[in-house]
Amino acid sequence: MKQSVFEITENTALTKNVFRMRLSGDTSDITASGQFVNIKLDGFFLRRPISVCDSIEGELTLVYKVVGKGTEYMSKMLPGDKLDILTGLGNGYNLEKSGDSPLLVGGGVGVPPLFRLAKELVALGKEVTVILGFNTKDEVFYEDEFKALGAKVLVATVDGSYGTHGFVTDAMKGLSYTYFYSCGPEPMLKALYNASASDGEMSFEERMGCGFGACMGCSCKTVSGNKRICKEGPVLAKEDIIW
Amino acid sequence: MVDLKVNLAGIEIDNPIIPASGTFGYGYEFAELYDINMLGTFSFKGTTKDPRFGNPTPRIAECKEGMINAVGLQNPGVDKVISEELPKLKECFNKKVMANVSGFSVEDYAYTCGKLDKCDEIGWFEVNVSCPNVHGGGMSFGTSPEAAAEVTRAVKAVTTKPVFIKLSPNVTDIVSIAKACEEAGADGISLINTLLGMRINLNNRKPIIANKMGGFSGPAIFPVAVRMVYQVAHAVKIPVIGMGGVSSAEDVIELMLAGATAVEVGAANLTDPYVCKTIIEDLPKVMKKYGINSLSEIIGGVKD
Numbered sequence: 001m002k003q004s005v006f007e008i009t010e011n012t013a014l015t016k017n018v019f020r021m022r023l024s025g026d027t028s029d030i031t032a033s034g035q036f037v038n039i040k041l042d043g044f045f046l047r048r049p050i051s052v053c054d055s056i057e058g059e060l061t062l063v064y065k066v067v068g069k070g071t072e073y074m075s076k077m078l079p080g081d082k083l084d085i086l087t088g089l090g091n092g093y094n095l096e097k098s099g100d101s102p103l104l105v106g107g108g109v110g111v112p113p114l115f116r117l118a119k120e121l122v123a124l125g126k127e128v129t130v131i132l133g134f135n136t137k138d139e140v141f142y143e144d145e146f147k148a149l150g151a152k153v154l155v156a157t158v159d160g161s162y163g164t165h166g167f168v169t170d171a172m173k174g175l176s177y178t179y180f181y182s183c184g185p186e187p188m189l190k191a192l193y194n195a196s197a198s199d200g201e202m203s204f205e206e207r208m209g210c211g212f213g214a215c216m217g218c219s220c221k222t223v224s225g226n227k228r229i230c231k232e233g234p235v236l237a238k239e240d241i242i243w
Numbered sequence: 244m245v246d247l248k249v250n251l252a253g254i255e256i257d258n259p260i261i262p263a264s265g266t267f268g269y270g271y272e273f274a275e276l277y278d279i280n281m282l283g284t285f286s287f288k289g290t291t292k293d294p295r296f297g298n299p300t301p302r303i304a305e306c307k308e309g310m311i312n313a314v315g316l317q318n319p320g321v322d323k324v325i326s327e328e329l330p331k332l333k334e335c336f337n338k339k340v341m342a343n344v345s346g347f348s349v350e351d352y353a354y355t356c357g358k359l360d361k362c363d364e365i366g367w368f369e370v371n372v373s374c375p376n377v378h379g380g381g382m383s384f385g386t387s388p389e390a391a392a393e394v395t396r397a398v399k400a401v402t403t404k405p406v407f408i409k410l411s412p413n414v415t416d417i418v419s420i421a422k423a424c425e426e427a428g429a430d431g432i433s434l435i436n437t438l439l440g441m442r443i444n445l446n447n448r449k450p451i452i453a454n455k456m457g458g459f460s461g462p463a464i465f466p467v468a469v470r471m472v473y474q475v476a477h478a479v480k481i482p483v484i485g486m487g488g489v490s491s492a493e494d495v496i497e498l499m500l501a502g503a504t505a506v507e508v509g510a511a512n513l514t515d516p517y518v519c520k521t522i523i524e525d526l527p528k529v530m531k532k533y534g535i536n537s538l539s540e541i542i543g544g545v546k547d
Contacts, residue, residue, distance in 0.1 A: 046305045207301040210513035213272045216317045217303040
């Protein structure tokens, strides 16, 4: 974990309520895809945990959804504004388990952390398939960005306005894959847990106090004991999850 | 050269800054960030006889200038604290630590404290009779003078180290409870634990916290802490550890003027993991600003 100040270089709307923020700063503590950062905002007591969409040396990309007052405040920030951020939080996905043809499944604002992961897996020569699930066509983001990485991309919308009509689990039917990685709302993760034919990993969300393991605010029970979503998570292995 | 040292129930500490229980784990998460040996000491995660998972999530709700938590004393239980946490702690902290203990019966408190008393790493006990997040224990011992005194006597009977009793602000007369603990043999009083609070989500009209209510902490409660430390410190002869919403060197001096011998920092650790380091580094210049040469001289120094 590292605390440092980042400067916003871009903050643009991708959909009605999903924004992409690019920041320049020290990303050296971000060591795995699927980790998150915790952002201090003026006027808010707790930090905001946001998953890392992408990070390269000196540049951090966050894609976040406006869900409350904190993220609304973030969405109004401008290039040049500075943010106090804790980086390198959480465990992240385990690349070693991917096999040759991993499947990445993201739902809504669970899509962003899969981007850095897809980039890494493609770079390792894996045959990456990505399923992106949204409620409706207007909410779709990052389809082109995943394609540009060289991944095979399938989109599912619940109302059928774009791509496969239905849930990510409908788009999964008939696919063969060696392992899966996912992030999204809990009902989606649970459906995926039941529908998946392979082992895999899922990234979870919980209200956090500190984000770095001190307060025990985000604990959950797993097969291998109590875990803190912020520290031993947010990524849990399928075999570890108790529904 | 200013003097930050204070004497805490017979043990001199380098400065009065103590991260509060439940906001600092067993220390090692913070030891990755800075040398925690610069602290006066710290109060480790509330420990009980048996392992506890705590309450269901969500356990955290944000407030203006504060937060509510309903963790519910999650901890690995006293045996694992002794066999696993204390050895890890020893690798990053070479001072005496404060053992925070909770229980669900008088026997629980005595059992847990009795076991921990044998550990060299421990300098003091902080007996929590004020956790608002567990049923049938915790705060119920801290809301009556008789029950608080009974826990105090039971712990004192099985321990050799100084015992601080951590009191709840959720009472009508904290002074009578503090006095009962003093008469029962407590070596000090520690206050305030969190204020019982609640938030409701307007979208689904449900409490944000799964346990409905939780403990409210953060800068918003600081004035309540100053008032209660003042009341208790002027009513008892034993030392008082003050806490509640402390986040700056100025807050530390204010609580010490109110009567605190040492000061715990809680919620602030969760939003700024370096806050205790910053406070310790700021203290000399803030002391200079207010003409203070020695912190121990200002304890209870508020003027009428």
